[in-house]
Amino acid sequence: xxxxxxxxxxxxxxxxxxxxxxxxxxxxxxxxxxxxxxxxxxxxxxxxxxxxxxxxxxxxxxxxxxxxxxxxxxxxxxxxxxxxxxxxxxxxxxxxxxxxxxxxxxxxxxxxxxxxxxxxxxxxxxxxxxxxxxxxxxxxxxxxxxxxxxxxxxxxxxxxxxxxxxx
Amino acid sequence: xxxxxxxxxxxxxxxxxxxxxxxxxxxxxxxxxxxxxxxxxxxxxxxxxxxxxxxxxxxxxxxxxxxxxxxxxxxxxxxxxxxxxxxxxxxxxxxxxxxxxxxxxxxxxxxxxxxxxxxxxxxxxxxxxxxxxxxxxxxxxxxx
Numbered sequence: 001x002x003x004x005x006x007x008x009x010x011x012x013x014x015x016x017x018x019x020x021x022x023x024x025x026x027x028x029x030x031x032x033x034x035x036x037x038x039x040x041x042x043x044x045x046x047x048x049x050x051x052x053x054x055x056x057x058x059x060x061x062x063x064x065x066x067x068x069x070x071x072x073x074x075x076x077x078x079x080x081x082x083x084x085x086x087x088x089x090x091x092x093x094x095x096x097x098x099x100x101x102x103x104x105x106x107x108x109x110x111x112x113x114x115x116x117x118x119x120x121x122x123x124x125x126x127x128x129x130x131x132x133x134x135x136x137x138x139x140x141x142x143x144x145x146x147x148x149x150x151x152x153x154x155x156x157x158x159x160x161x162x163x164x165x166x167x
Numbered sequence: 168x169x170x171x172x173x174x175x176x177x178x179x180x181x182x183x184x185x186x187x188x189x190x191x192x193x194x195x196x197x198x199x200x201x202x203x204x205x206x207x208x209x210x211x212x213x214x215x216x217x218x219x220x221x222x223x224x225x226x227x228x229x230x231x232x233x234x235x236x237x238x239x240x241x242x243x244x245x246x247x248x249x250x251x252x253x254x255x256x257x258x259x260x261x262x263x264x265x266x267x268x269x270x271x272x273x274x275x276x277x278x279x280x281x282x283x284x285x286x287x288x289x290x291x292x293x294x295x296x297x298x299x300x301x302x303x304x305x306x307x308x309x310x311x
Contacts (some may be wrong), residue, residue, distance in 0.1 A: 129271065132236050137270055144270045151275045152263075163267070 002075050006045060011127070014038055027080040032066075032092050035083050039098045042081075046074040048097040053106035055114045057087060059140045064090050064116060070099075085138075094120035113138040135150075175310040177250060181224050182307050184213040185300070188247070188249030190240050195229020195257050207293040212300060219257035220246040228280070229290075231259035231272040244280055252283045254299060256291050258259050264289060 003026050007018045010028060016038070019031040030038050047070035056065040068081040085092050095103045097120065105127075107118040112127050115136035126132065135142050153160045169180075181261060187209075189196065202209050203216060217223050220243045244253065255276050258264040263274040276282050286299050 128235070130238075136268075144267045147270050148268050151270075 003077060006075070006077065006079070009045065010042065013041060023095065024077050025080070026077060027082065029082045030150045032083045032085050035066075035081070036093045036095060039070075040083065042070060042079060043098055045053070046072040046075075047079055048073060049059060050095070050102050050106070051078075053095075053103065053110060055110050055138075057114065057115060057138065057140045063087055064114060066092065066116075068095070069133070081091050090114065090116040092118060094118040112136065115139065117148075172311055174250075175307065178307045178310060181250065182213075182304050184215070185225055186215055186217045186223050187225045187227055188217055188220050188243065189227050189229075190209065190243060191227070191229045192232055192236050193230030193259065195259075195290060198229070199229060199256070199293075199296070201216060202293045202296050209297075209300075212297070214300070221248065223247050224250070225252045227254050228229075228260060228276060229256040229258060231266050231269075232276065232279075234273060235270050235271075236274050241280060253280055254284050254286060255282045256286045256296070257289075258287060258289045261285055261287065263301060280304070 003020045003024065006026055007020065007028075008032065010016060011018055014030065014034060014037070019027055021027050028038070033044060049071040050068065051071050052067075052069045054067045056067065058065060063084045064087045066081075066083045070079050070081070071077075072079070077098075083092070089129060094107055096107065096118070104121060104123065107116075107121050108124055108127050110116050111118060111121075111124045113133075113136055114130060118124065129137070137144065147165060149155075153163045155164050189199070201207050214225075220226070224247075225230070226244060226247060227241075228240060244251070255261070259266060259272075260276040260282075263269070263272060266272045267274065273279060284299050284302070286295050288295055
């Protein structure tokens with residue numbers, strides 16, 4: 001089974017938790033400081049395509065969970081790499097040097113929406129939002145409804161008063 | 168026959184062939200394709216879709232506009248020659264629709280552009296679009 005071979009290879013080199021989710025799906029959990037090294041290693045194993053990078057906000061646990069998905073054209077396997085960082089001081093090493101531009105644009109988006117600093121990414125300028133001065137909008141503690149009330153609606157307006165009523 | 172005002176003369180020329188520029192930001196475009204296609208066929212009223220705002224008489228705006236795209240819509244509007252008409256389609260342009268509490272979409276189009284007519288509906292039916300056009304024709308015919 002090729003999935004098991006891959007996990008064994010990774011486990012031999014790194015101290016990670018790894019398991020097979022199902023056929024052709026492999027998941028690896030690592031510490032953030034070993035991330036770039038691990039990504040370089042799995043790229044050499046054939047995972048050339050970084051298909052997605054996402055961040056999940058867990059405010060109660062105080063962490064941002066990064067999820068990287070990489071696809072291997074050679075073995076037709078999708079690998080998931082998960083790592084957790086502190087959400088109050090979100091900093092992580094960029095994988096720009098591993099996967100290049102495809103990582104760059106994902107990291108730029110996550111920087112905008114979650115405020116994560118990717119050390120080593122050459123361009124983290126705003127991608128979708130213009131003239132944004134609030135906290136990053138995808139953080140769970142960003143109250144978008146309050147923001148909308150403040151910026152778009154008028155409580156004195158009879159037609160818009162309904163937006164200020166609590167349900 | 169009473170003498171026509173210069174404004175009416177211009178408008179009569181305009182409604183013979185309405186050239187439309189579509190500025191669609193969301194599902195509005197997919198819902199308006201039937202208007203162009205053969206079943207409802209807007210060309211029988213002389214309406215054509217053009218690709219350049221400098222040729223257009225009517226600007227169709229459908230769906231929500233984000234804070235970023237409304238600036239581009241304003242620039243498109245500024246490029247259109249007079250007389251120009253803005254028709255807003257769908258409930259998103261009126262109140263924000265289902266995006267009423269979204270942080271990055273505008274809520275009322277008339278705060279940003281002079282809207283001539285709203286067509287309600289989510290999405291508006293092709294018949295509603297043609298009724299709006301008929302109202303423009305009627306308005307021109309009743310002009311002094």
